[in-house]
Amino acid sequence: MKWVDEVYKGVLRTGFRVRSRLFKGRSPFQKVEVVETAGHGRLLLIDGMTMVSDRDEFVYHETIAHVPLCVHPKPRRVLVIGGGDGGSVREVLKHRSVSSCTLVEIDAMVVSASRKFLPGTGAALSDKRCRVLIQDGVRFVRQTPERFDVVIVDSTEPFGPARALFGPSFYKDVRRVLTEDGIVVSQAGSPFYEIGTIRNLMSILRPVFRVACPFLLTNMTYPGGLWAFTYASKGLHPVRDLKAGRARALKGLSWYSPEMHQAAFAVPPFLKRSLR
């Protein structure tokens, strides 16, 4: 019997039973693997860490995409940084107001493996409204003259190529590329195991944006189950400015709804205390 284990921060091991290995490669940035599991569908791992599982990826992707897009009054141009599996792009494209979604992913191997082995998410990358750029997201926001209504930072953990995505100068550049009503949301890690990452992101966002706060989801795949994101905007409030009618009109969702949107911003006291 074969298992693939994610060893998280040297203190936790999560095992997925494997039926077969579909892809294994080493890019200039990281080790990329796709396996067929017995209970969670296909699983994408980067450097041994679980990124996407067929079984519950909807939780993460619906939340990271619809939270900002249902607050913005009319999102047209969206930028996704990281997210080479295509799941966030798939959800962004469910908004009819979106005319273009630019994906800036540093690793071509993640994009090609997802296109080939994870069609549930990867297929969105071939949509005609999606533009895929293989580039460092930090460099892209530093140099681009383009402007975006929403930026989604769908990155790996804060080491290797993703380290600078968790730094202050990156968020100053994100602010610059955002339009007047702009919103940025970012993957922020586990509140149980890496509260320091969330605290660090919040301390970077607070001086740069008028509104900054964390939000949460619970899923099956990520270590500890509970997962955090940050929301920051030039003024739009994540709950008061929710366009509930538009959120309710989205079709075929399995996790996100106006009620789940509001619930995501309810933060437990231990996290609130730590972010004070």
Ligand code: SAM
């Ligand atoms: N849902 C995921 C999670 O939290 O487990 C994130 C998945 S997505 C596959 C993360 C992607 O971010 C990876 O494919 C990685 O190559 C990409 N990435 C890391 N650093 C980056 C950078 N500086 N610029 C663009 N993409 C980057």
